[in-house]
Every structure is written in structure tokens, then in C-alpha cells.
Amino acid sequence: xxxxxxxxxxxxxxxxxxxxxxxxxxxxxxxxxxxxxxxxxxxxxxxxxxxxxxxxxxxxxxxxxxxxxxxxxxxxxxxxxxxxxxxxxxxxxxxxxxxxxxxxxxxxxxxxxxxxxxxxxxxxxxxxxxxxxxxxxxxxxxxxxxxxxxxxxxxxxxxxxxxxxxxxxxxxxxxxxxxxxxxxxxxxxxxxxxxxxxxxxxxxxxxxxxxxxxxxxxxxxxxxxxxxxxxxxxxxxxxxxxxxxxxxxxxxxxxxxxxxxxxxxxxxxxxxxxxxxxxxxxxxxxxxxxxxxxxxxxxxxxxxxxxxxxxxxxxxxxxxxxxxxxxxxxxxxxxxxxxxxxxxxxxxxxxxxxxxxxxxxxxxxxxxxxxxxxxxxxxxxxxxxxxxxxxxxxxxxxxxxxxxxxxxxxxxxxxxxxxxxxxxxxxxxxxxxxxxxxxxxxxxxxxxxxxxxxxxxxxxxxxxxxxxxxxxxxxxxxxxxxxxxx
Ligand code: NAD
Numbered sequence: 001x002x003x004x005x006x007x008x009x010x011x012x013x014x015x016x017x018x019x020x021x022x023x024x025x026x027x028x029x030x031x032x033x034x035x036x037x038x039x040x041x042x043x044x045x046x047x048x049x050x051x052x053x054x055x056x057x058x059x060x061x062x063x064x065x066x067x068x069x070x071x072x073x074x075x076x077x078x079x080x081x082x083x084x085x086x087x088x089x090x091x092x093x094x095x096x097x098x099x100x101x102x103x104x105x106x107x108x109x110x111x112x113x114x115x116x117x118x119x120x121x122x123x124x125x126x127x128x129x130x131x132x133x134x135x136x137x138x139x140x141x142x143x144x145x146x147x148x149x150x151x152x153x154x155x156x157x158x159x160x161x162x163x164x165x166x167x168x169x170x171x172x173x174x175x176x177x178x179x180x181x182x183x184x185x186x187x188x189x190x191x192x193x194x195x196x197x198x199x200x201x202x203x204x205x206x207x208x209x210x211x212x213x214x215x216x217x218x219x220x221x222x223x224x225x226x227x228x229x230x231x232x233x234x235x236x237x238x239x240x241x242x243x244x245x246x247x248x249x250x251x252x253x254x255x256x257x258x259x260x261x262x263x264x265x266x267x268x269x270x271x272x273x274x275x276x277x278x279x280x281x282x283x284x285x286x287x288x289x290x291x292x293x294x295x296x297x298x299x300x301x302x303x304x305x306x307x308x309x310x311x312x313x314x315x316x317x318x319x320x321x322x323x324x325x326x327x328x329x330x331x332x333x334x335x336x337x338x339x340x341x342x343x344x345x346x347x348x349x350x351x352x353x354x355x356x357x358x359x360x361x362x363x364x365x366x367x368x369x370x371x372x373x374x375x376x377x378x379x380x381x382x383x384x385x386x387x388x389x390x391x392x393x394x395x396x397x398x399x400x401x402x403x404x405x406x407x408x409x410x411x412x413x414x415x416x417x418x419x420x421x422x423x424x425x426x427x428x429x430x431x432x433x434x435x436x437x438x439x440x441x442x443x444x445x446x447x448x449x450x451x452x453x454x455x456x457x458x459x460x461x462x463x464x465x466x467x468x469x470x471x472x473x474x475x476x477x478x479x480x481x482x483x484x485x486x
Contacts, residue, residue, distance in 0.1 A: 140170040
């Protein structure tokens with residue numbers, strides 16, 4: 001099929017490349033001419049592992065333009081993947097989206113079968129697109145669930161494809177577009193083998209509103225899961241529990257699962273923050289309150305200040321200190337700094353008069369351009385960042401940080417008792433402590449404190465009473481049956 005993808009950001013580029021890989025003829029359109037010139041010249045304006053390699057496989061089936069007239073009139077399917085950032089009050093800013101829809105409408109050709117909305121849009125926005133055109137072509141909302149860092153793999157091997165549609169023709173068009181993915185009939189790229197056992201991908205056809213809400217609900221749920229474990233981490237710290245053990249114990253329960261249970265600096269990125277904010281805005285507009293989503297946000301954003309509090313507790317007044325930040329991107333595998341916890345931590349430390357020395361394997365160039373307001377000293381290596389710092393904070397769990405030789409990092413520190421704050425609960429604590437460094441993390445009792453807190457299996461007198469009580473359930477308690485779907 002002839003496909004036009006409007007908006008070449010993280011989503012549009014991955015979508016365009018994937019559709020071209022499947023055999024469609026794809027024109028990617030972006031109004032940012034510098035970006036398009038970069039693509040044409042083989043320069044990727046964003047970092048996405050495997051993307052450059054993947055693009056070499058699709059060759060002439062993918063081209064880039066900045067003029068609607070070169071992309072839309074011939075297209076059978078138009079995919080919209082422009083940004084929908086948050087307005088100051090939290091509601092989605094639909095200016096890019098409405099601009100794109102208007103321009104698409106202006107240039108539509110006779111062969112257009114469907115407009116497929118992939119931008120995350122609030123409930124009602126897809127209907128608005130349909131109403132703007134009098135029924136032709138079909139308008140479909142296909143929420144995008146890919147993750148930055150694994151965008152190509154998520155596009156080729158998604159958990160599901162959700163189609164919000166209110167007519168049969170729209171549904172059939174999406175099925176035609178994605179058939180090789182739905183049936184998993186394409187030849188996998190050598191560097192991205194098909195996951196074992198994946199034979200097909202489920203397609204869920206629902207109404208526009210259900211599809212729109214499902215995207216926001218999925219993100220809000222994942223955000224809540226992370227905030228939940230962070231809430232437990234705060235309690236763990238006070239009570240001598242280790243949140244990583246708690247998360248493991250919870251995660252082995254198949255109803256819960258072990259993902260998104262990593263306590264630490266919390267979530268960031270282009271989606272969770274803005275999508276939870278938009279969900280709350282939609283709820284407000286409908287006279288509904290969403291206390292769980294509200295709390296998930298509050299817990300999340302307080303984590304960023306908690307790391308600064310932790311440093312203050314360890315170092316005393318922070319003015320004049322130096323802190324090394326390892327990682328700036330909101331997560332490993334991307335250079336995206338939108339709502340990145342590290343940037344807020346840096347800003348808070350700088351405001352307290354701290355020198356911030358930062359390293360990131362890919363995001364430094366973007367940080368320099370996007371945050372000229374932050375007077376961060378950028379460093380070429382983690383060891384260099386640590387040189388002369390009073391503490392190191394792991395903010396992004398890039399694989400290269402997890403395998404750091406901590407004795408080399410220690411060598412960079414002339415002072416006594418340097419601290420490593422593991423903001424992601426991802427470091428090898430023994431390796432850090434073995435190098436003579438002090439390890440601190442959210443929800444994990446420090447080694448010193450662990451010595452005075454009773455070990456599991458050696459309960460205190462109070463614990464014994466509680467254990468004894470718990471051991472005596474009512475005699476005729478009905479057996480509990482596992483409940484599916486919870
Ligand atoms: P992005 O900001 O990286 O890219 C958007 C692109 O659209 C930019 O290159 C911009 O120049 C271009 N653009 C803006 N207005 C345009 C117009 N009128 N015509 C043509 N191009 C235009 O955004 P993104 O991260 O790719 O996200 C796109 C959408 O997908 C958002 O709604 C987002 O919520 C959603 N989403 C993002 C992710 C993710 O991981 N980034 C995942 C799932 C869904």
C-alpha cells in the first residue's frame with residue numbers, strides 16, 4: 001500500500017520504517033525541514049537503538065519529504081504521528097495534531113482509504129477528525145504502545161494492536177496494513193529475531209472512545225505501578241525492609257508480574273507525565289475525580305526531590321558541594337530528555353549551589369541544546385564526572401554504568417567516605433561497597449542500619465506475637481480460589 005506518515009519523531013520514524021520493512025511504500029513527512037534534510041543526508045536526529053541498521057534494510061521503500069503535496073495526494077493510508085504535548089494546565093495541546101489533520105484534509109487524493117491516528121489524543125479527538133471530513137476516508141485510532149529504546153522490536157512484535165474504528169472499511173484497511181505483523185509472516189531482521197513462540201498478534205477492534213481511553217489507561221496503570229513500589233520503598237526505608245526483596249516477592253505472583261516494580265527516581269519521558277495530566281484534565285471536564293492517578297503523579301514527582309533530600313541527609317548543607325550525575329535521558333536506550341528525572345534533580349541541585357557534573361552515553365548533545373538554562377558541567381566518562389564530586393547519583397540505568405569498575409571510580413575521589421546514590425536500585429551494591437564507597441538507595445536500608453534491624457527469620461518479640469496470630473486463621477475459613485484476570 002502507499003502510506004504517508006505525518007510527523008517523524010520517535011513514533012513516526014519507527015512506524016514509517018516498520019511499514020516500509022513490511023513492503024509498503026512509505027513517505028514520511030515532517031514540517032521540520034532541518035530534520036527532513038538530516039534524514040535525506042542519512043543523519044538521524046534522534047537516538048534509537050537498531051534504527052539506523054533497520055533503515056538500511058528498507059531502502060527505497062521509505063522516503064522523507066517536508067511538503068504535504070509530495071506525500072498526501074497519492075497515499076492510500078495516512079498515519080498521523082505528530083506530537084501532543086501537555087498545555088500548562090495538563091490538557092493535551094492539539095495544535096500540531098489539528099494542524100496536521102487540516103493539511104492532510106486539504107491534500108487528500110481520491111485513493112485515500114483511511115486516516116490512521118497514532119498520536120495519543122484525548123477522548124473525542126478521533127471523532128473530531130471524522131467530523132472534519134464528512135465520512136470519507138475512514139478515520140481510525142490505533143494507539144501506539146511502543147517504548148523508546150525498543151521501538152523497532154515493539155513495532156514488529158507488539159503485544160496487541162488496538163483499533164478504534166466505527167466502520168468496517170477502516171478496520172479492514174488497518175488489517176491490510178498490519179497483516180504481516182498480525183500473522184507474523186514477515187522475515188525477521190537478523191538482529192531482531194522473532195520472540196520464541198510468537199505466532200500471531202491479537203487485534204482488538206473497539207470504539208474510538210475505548211481505544212483512546214485504553215492508551216491513557218495503560219500508561220496511567222504502568223505509572224501507578226511504579227509509584228506504588230516507590231510508596232512501598234518509603235515505608236521500607238523506615239522499617240528496615242528492602243524494597244528490592246519486596247518487589248521480587250510481589251513480582252513472582254503472576255497476577256502482579258515483576259515489571260515496573262523498580263523503586264527509584266520514578267518515571268519520566270514524553271508520555272507518562274503528559275498522559276496522566278491529560279487524563280486528569282479529561283476527568284475534571286467530566287466531573288470525575290481520579291485519586292489514584294493523582295496520587296501516582298504526586299508520588300512520582302516527589303521522588304526527584306527525595307534524592308536531593310537523601311544527599312542533604314548524607315552531606316549536610318549542599319551549597320558548594322559537587323555531585324556527579326550518571327545518566328540524563330529519562331531511561332536507557334534513548335536520548336529523550338522530556339520530563340527526565342535527572343534534569344529536575346540537576347536543576348534542584350544547581351539551585352542549591354551545587355556543582356553538577358554529568359555524564360550520559362548519548363544525551364549530552366541534546367541536553368546542551370535543550371537546556372541551556374542549566375549550568376551543568378558535561379563530562380566524557382563516568383569516572384571524569386566523579387572526579388572531585390562529593391557524591392555520585394545514578395539517574396539512568398544505562399548498562400555501562402551497571403558494570404562500572406567502582407575501584408576506578410573511587411580512585412577519582414581523593415576524599416573520604418564518598419557516596420553512591422543508586423537512584424534506580426540497579427547497581428551491584430556489593431561491588432560498590434567492596435570498592436570502599438558508601439551505597440545509598442531508595443527503599444533499601446543502609447548496611448549500618450541493616451545490622452541493627454532484625455533479620456527476616458529472627459523475629460522480635462512483637463513479631464512473634466504477630467506471627468502467632470497470623471498462624472491461627474479461623475478454622476472454617478473457605479478455601480481461596482485463584483481468580484483469573486485480577
Ligand atoms: P515527537 O515530538 O518526537 O515528534 C513529532 C514530530 O511531528 C516532530 O518531528 C514535529 O516536527 C512533527 N510535526 C509537528 N507538527 C507537524 C505537522 N503539522 N505536520 C507534520 N509534522 C509535524 O513526538 P513522538 O514522541 O514521536 O510522539 C508522537 C505521538 O505519539 C504523541 O502523541 C505521543 O504521545 C505518542 N506516543 C509516543 C511514544 C514515545 O515513546 N515517544 C509512545 C507512544 C505514543
